[in-house]
Amino acid sequence: MRKLSEIESSKPAALTKEDDQLMADLEKYRKIALDMGAVEARIMPSSFLVQGIRTRFAGCFFPRCLSQGLSMWCPPTWETPFEVAQAVTGSYRYAIVFRYFDAVGIATGPSAGSSRTGNLEYYSKVYGKDWGPEAEKYWREYAEKNFESRPDVSYRQITATIEAEARKDGHPFAFYTAAGCCADKECGPLGSVCIGLKSSMCRFPGRTRPDGAGAMYYDWLRTLPKSLPGWKYTNVGWSILPKDIEGREPQPGRVCVVWIE
Amino acid sequence: MGEEQEKQTKEQLENSQKWWDQRHKRIEVTDVSGPVRVAPPKVEDMPRFPPVTWPTPDELFQKNLEKYRQMALELGAADARIIPASDVPQDLRAYYVGCINPSCRWLNTNANCPVVRTFPFDQMKKFFGEYRFAVVFKVLPPVVEGVPDVGPVDLDMYYTMGGGPAPDRAMLARNIIRLRILSEMERRIRAEAYYDGYLMAAPMGSGPCLLTKCADIRRCPAAEKGGHCRFVDTQPNGAGCAYVNYHALGTKLGWGRLQVGGNCAFPDDVPVPNEYYNIGLILID
Numbered sequence: 001m002r003k004l005s006e007i008e009s010s011k012p013a014a015l016t017k018e019d020d021q022l023m024a025d026l027e028k029y030r031k032i033a034l035d036m037g038a039v040e041a042r043i044m045p046s047s048f049l050v051q052g053i054r055t056r057f058a059g060c061f062f063p064r065c066l067s068q069g070l071s072m073w074c075p076p077t078w079e080t081p082f083e084v085a086q087a088v089t090g091s092y093r094y095a096i097v098f099r100y101f102d103a104v105g106i107a108t109g110p111s112a113g114s115s116r117t118g119n120l121e122y123y124s125k126v127y128g129k130d131w132g133p134e135a136e137k138y139w140r141e142y143a144e145k146n147f148e149s150r151p152d153v154s155y156r157q158i159t160a161t162i163e164a165e166a167r168k169d170g171h172p173f174a175f176y177t178a179a180g181c182c183a184d185k186e187c188g189p190l191g192s193v194c195i196g197l198k199s200s201m202c203r204f205p206g207r208t209r210p211d212g213a214g215a216m217y218y219d220w221l222r223t224l225p226k227s228l229p230g231w232k233y234t235n236v237g238w239s240i241l242p243k244d245i246e247g248r249e250p251q252p253g254r255v256c257v258v259w260i261e
Numbered sequence: 262m263g264e265e266q267e268k269q270t271k272e273q274l275e276n277s278q279k280w281w282d283q284r285h286k287r288i289e290v291t292d293v294s295g296p297v298r299v300a301p302p303k304v305e306d307m308p309r310f311p312p313v314t315w316p317t318p319d320e321l322f323q324k325n326l327e328k329y330r331q332m333a334l335e336l337g338a339a340d341a342r343i344i345p346a347s348d349v350p351q352d353l354r355a356y357y358v359g360c361i362n363p364s365c366r367w368l369n370t371n372a373n374c375p376v377v378r379t380f381p382f383d384q385m386k387k388f389f390g391e392y393r394f395a396v397v398f399k400v401l402p403p404v405v406e407g408v409p410d411v412g413p414v415d416l417d418m419y420y421t422m423g424g425g426p427a428p429d430r431a432m433l434a435r436n437i438i439r440l441r442i443l444s445e446m447e448r449r450i451r452a453e454a455y456y457d458g459y460l461m462a463a464p465m466g467s468g469p470c471l472l473t474k475c476a477d478i479r480r481c482p483a484a485e486k487g488g489h490c491r492f493v494d495t496q497p498n499g500a501g502c503a504y505v506n507y508h509a510l511g512t513k514l515g516w517g518r519l520q521v522g523g524n525c526a527f528p529d530d531v532p533v534p535n536e537y538y539n540i541g542l543i544l545i546d
Binding site: 059064066069070076135142233237238240 | 299300301303304307308309310311312313314315316319373378380384385387388391392448451452455456458459460461462463464465466483489490492493494495496497503544546
């Protein structure tokens, strides 16, 4: 098998003029990703991706994800059958994949469950009133002290820009998937309440979409060693505080993918 | 290295050791009895894990598996094994006979048991097929006043709401203690694996989470319309939802026949107390 770097630099022999245009467009999207802050970006054939049914079960159910059931795009409300997800990605030839490093602290420490908004209302909604006044007070103060300094996430701006550009360029089926729960991100400032669960109508159509791991079965743990060697990240979570990973290489981050054509 | 920095490094190391010791401490009945903690601990009391890089190199896999096996033993398991995930027997009967026919007392009562949570059999086979290994351990019931905690106390488990006076809270806590110990062991081992970079480590739920987590409120908020689970460390039941045949698994591992408790199993009636056990299972890859 050829190395990925070789695939990227050499054009398939059977390219038509249209394919030439496609390659030029892909290169343009790759540059957009880099310009907007991606650490590394590549044009990837769709076969690079490993999909696994475990990403839905281990990621959302075993054990339960904090966001499960919070929005219409998360399990158990939403399910894309595995075969459908495979067929969808299999019908694409190329995707733009980029590597993005989160700002330290954005997805780690006690706010990891709702890294984007970090709002206490989110926890209160999930955990009800069982926390008790003392814990409520403690975590409210913690949120006020720590979450303000957390920068907004911009990887979604990159994926959304590439998707929009691609559609404008005549790739009507370009799409990206979300990373995480939209009730946490889009509706976070509104109290993480998904009205789509009751009305089936989303507040932010066009901006929300199913999660990449939970709905499209992206298995990055298998994909990275196979297709993107060298792409490594620092693990994060509730029990790793931002100060534990300050200055650590590689930084915590994520893999983002936009399917083009 | 500056004095301040040196002090910080030393402090971090000490904390790391402290959390490590805490995570590996044997789980006692007193650790898991009483009301379940819902709010997270304060930051200074939070268990801490050293950051690692993922994907974890494959060379560390066997070593880490052995670490989780040892951890299960340290936490109080009577035996722990590493087995290929393909050796975990899955059987439709585990769901159909175990949960539906006859109806289990916990059927449809919580979000991690059938019928509220049901997965197709072929998907669960495929799910297990994507893992290389599983850490399996057996937990004996705690010994209370010199005898294994089995038998008539289990009667309370069959208490039906609205069907008479509620059982004594202390008795109820005693009933669920072995399931709570087991679920706490699974939680800690899974956390260890997760923070080692095995993000897809998947523990199987053992027993209904209505018993292990929400026995005090005696209802499942997640199973109610518009409700959400209060916990992050719950997962669907291994037998009912993932079709794991624990009886065949126990026999296969040479742990003897898994003796089922119940109303009529008094301690005197249990011929081999060592064979009255529960099984914990975590898929790791």
